[in-house]
Amino acid sequence: MTGASNRAGATAGDALIFLATLSLAAALLYPAWSARTSRDRFARAATDVESVAAAARSVLTTSGAWPTPTAPGQAPPELGGLAGQDQPFGRVDYALEWTSWSVVDSIDAPTDIVITPGDAPPDSVGPVQRPVVRRVGAVALHSGDPALLAEMAERFVDESSFVLDTIWMLVLPDRASTPAVP
Amino acid sequence: MSRKKKKGKKQRAAREGAAPASPTAESAPTVAEPAPRAPVAEAREPEAEVPPTPPAQVTPPARPAVEAAPSGSTVADLDADLDDDGSSDYQSLVALVANLPDETTPTSRAPAKASRRDTELDEELEVVDLDDDGGGEAVDRLIAKAVVGAPPDEVEEEPEVPVIDLDADEPPASRSGRTAGPIAAANQEAARLALAAARGAVDEDDVPPISLDLGEVSTPEARARLLAQALAHAEHQEARYRVPTDTGATRRWKGVLATLVFVLAGWVAVAPPGWVVPEPPAQMTAAARARAIRSALLLQAQQVEAFRVEVQRLPASLEELPSRLPGIGYARAGNRAYQLIAYEPSGNAIVFDSSDPSPPFQALMSAWPPAEEGP
Numbered sequence: 156m157t158g159a160s161n162r163a164g165a166t167a168g169d170a171l172i173f174l175a176t177l178s179l180a181a182a183l184l185y186p187a188w189s190a191r192t193s194r195d196r197f198a199r200a201a202t203d204v205e206s207v208a209a210a211a212r213s214v215l216t217t218s219g220a221w222p223t224p225t226a227p228g229q230a231p232p233e234l235g236g237l238a239g240q241d242q243p244f245g246r247v248d249y250a251l252e253w254t255s256w257s258v259v260d261s262i263d264a265p266t267d268i269v270i271t272p273g274d275a276p277p278d279s280v281g282p283v284q285r286p287v288v289r290r291v292g293a294v295a296l297h298s299g300d301p302a303l304l305a306e307m308a309e310r311f312v313d314e315s316s317f318v319l320d321t322i323w324m325l326v327l328p329d330r331a332s333t334p335a336v337p
Numbered sequence: 338m339s340r341k342k343k344k345g346k347k348q349r350a351a352r353e354g355a356a357p358a359s360p361t362a363e364s365a366p367t368v369a370e371p372a373p374r375a376p377v378a379e380a381r382e383p384e385a386e387v388p389p390t391p392p393a394q395v396t397p398p399a400r401p402a403v404e405a406a407p408s409g410s411t412v413a414d415l416d417a418d419l420d421d422d423g424s425s426d427y428q429s430l431v432a433l434v435a436n437l438p439d440e441t442t443p444t445s446r447a448p449a450k451a452s453r454r455d456t457e458l459d460e461e462l463e464v465v466d467l468d469d470d471g472g473g474e475a476v477d478r479l480i481a482k483a484v485v486g487a488p489p490d491e492v493e494e495e496p497e498v499p500v501i502d503l504d505a506d507e508p509p510a511s512r513s514g515r516t517a518g519p520i521a522a523a524n525q526e527a528a529r530l531a532l533a534a535a536r537g538a539v540d541e542d543d544v545p546p547i548s549l550d551l552g553e554v555s556t557p558e559a560r561a562r563l564l565a566q567a568l569a570h571a572e573h574q575e576a577r578y579r580v581p582t583d584t585g586a587t588r589r590w591k592g593v594l595a596t597l598v599f600v601l602a603g604w605v606a607v608a609p610p611g612w613v614v615p616e617p618p619a620q621m622t623a624a625a626r627a628r629a630i631r632s633a634l635l636l637q638a639q640q641v642e643a644f645r646v647e648v649q650r651l652p653a654s655l656e657e658l659p660s661r662l663p664g665i666g667y668a669r670a671g672n673r674a675y676q677l678i679a680y681e682p683s684g685n686a687i688v689f690d691s692s693d694p695s696p697p698f699q700a701l702m703s704a705w706p707p708a709e710e711g712p
Binding site for chain 1: 581582583587588591592594595596597598599601602603605606609613614615616618619620621625626628629630632633636639640642643644646647659660662663664665679
């Protein structure tokens with residue numbers, strides 16, 4: 156009866172071996188599991204940024220202006236359609252923010268030069284540069300994960316983006332100076 | 338007592354007069370015609386009108402018949418022994434039947450051979466000849482005739498009537514082994530008849546009532562099932578409190594194995610080898626981070642220039658701007674120039690001077706602000 160009991164139950168040695176094997180398996184599998192979850196998170200963040208940028212461009216095309224800037228995690232009223240779609244502005248590990256920035260361009264301005272006799276010829280007078288302010292849109296991603304910020308900078312390296320502190324920002328080119336009239 | 342038994346005894350009592358008839362007929366063994374039997378029966382008619390008596394009282398009338406037949410009247414002797422329940426038993430009856438051939442053969446075989454064409458005589462010969470049927474059926478008919486006193490054909494209709502009384506005297510087991518030959522055959526037949534009587538002759542009304550409580554009656558299958566359940570429960574209870582133990586050698590190698598696996602797990606967790614760690618996520622280089630800071634400073638400078646274009650002055654602080662980036666310092670030098678300062682993670686300061694941007698800023702300004710998209 157005692158032998159049968161020994162064969163039927165688990166001893167302390169069996170429990171130790173089981174725990175050790177479980178620890179080894181966790182040590183082996185955790186890095187791969189963590190990397191996989193990180194990749195999934197990065198991909199989802201990139202998808203959210205692209206969807207917001209596409210929606211903002213659509214608003215700019217239709218209305219001639221960028222959506223209204225909002226606080227982080229809140230969708231602009233013009234992008235209300237995105238608010239209910241899987242909540243791209245408010246995630247657990249990051250928050251999106253729609254922002255708008257001013258950009259100054261210099262354009263050639265017509266000059267009213269009065270030429271009097273004895274003055275230099277008009278060709279020697281250079282064009283006058285006139286500053287023009289226009290608005291650009293930007294999608295900001297707020298996150299405390301440097302890996303996510305770095306991943307976003309690498310994914311959008313060909314566009315105007317940068318990382319400052321805990322923000323990654325993608326600046327979208329615009330045509331605000333010559334807005335399209337619907 | 339079953340109905341059949343009562344009925345048989347009643348019939349026996351009604352045929353009381355027939356029993357002495359056989360000895361009477363046997364007393365004239367040479368009779369070849371059945372005619373002589375009719376007068377005898379008619380002569381017995383008055384006796385048959387006597388009121389029926391219980392089976393135990395049937396014997397007294399048979400006694401005179403035995404006495405009337407002085408010798409060789411074996412049927413009368415059988416009748417007398419069978420009716421004498423107190424003195425004779427089955428063994429004595431069997432012994433008497435076994436002795437029948439010796440006593441009857443000389444007197445019965447001669448008339449049997451002489452009158453084979455007569456059926457009535459065949460009945461007489463059939464009763465006394467035990468050798469023809471091997472003893473079994475002959476003894477049966479003989480017993481039936483001796484007890485009932487009726488012809489064999491009537492006995493065959495109710496063969497169980499006389500057998501019940503025989504079996505009641507002594508169990509068949511006690512009879513076996515003490516007889517041989519025809520006696521053994523008779524015993525076997527008697528046992529068979531006893532069993533048949535026990536099965537069929539017993540009336541349902543005679544069966545004593547049995548109090549059947551179905552809740553208390555259990556079948557062997559039910560008892561086996563209950564026993565199995567009890568054993569399984571006991572085993573389960575024992576297993577709950579069972580503490581497995583290892584022997585010394587087993588405990589030793591299990592401890593060594595567990596230690597090795599723990600050490601391996603700790604090594605993988607603390608300093609994982611290259612084949613364990615997957616590709617690390619992207620990390621920003623220092624150059625990329627500096628470039629990002631310069632881009633941020635350039636975007637913030639655009640906000641200041643836009644403010645100056647709109648307001649025709651420099652902002653006193655960045656708080657006056659509608660949009661600002663965190664981590665950027667602002668310093669105004671007079672009313673025409675300003676500086677924006679940001680710091681790298683290493684602590685190095687990156688300064689944007691509006692009056693003289695550094696070459697890195699000049700390289701970025703060619704691509705900044707973002708170019709307009711074509712229509």
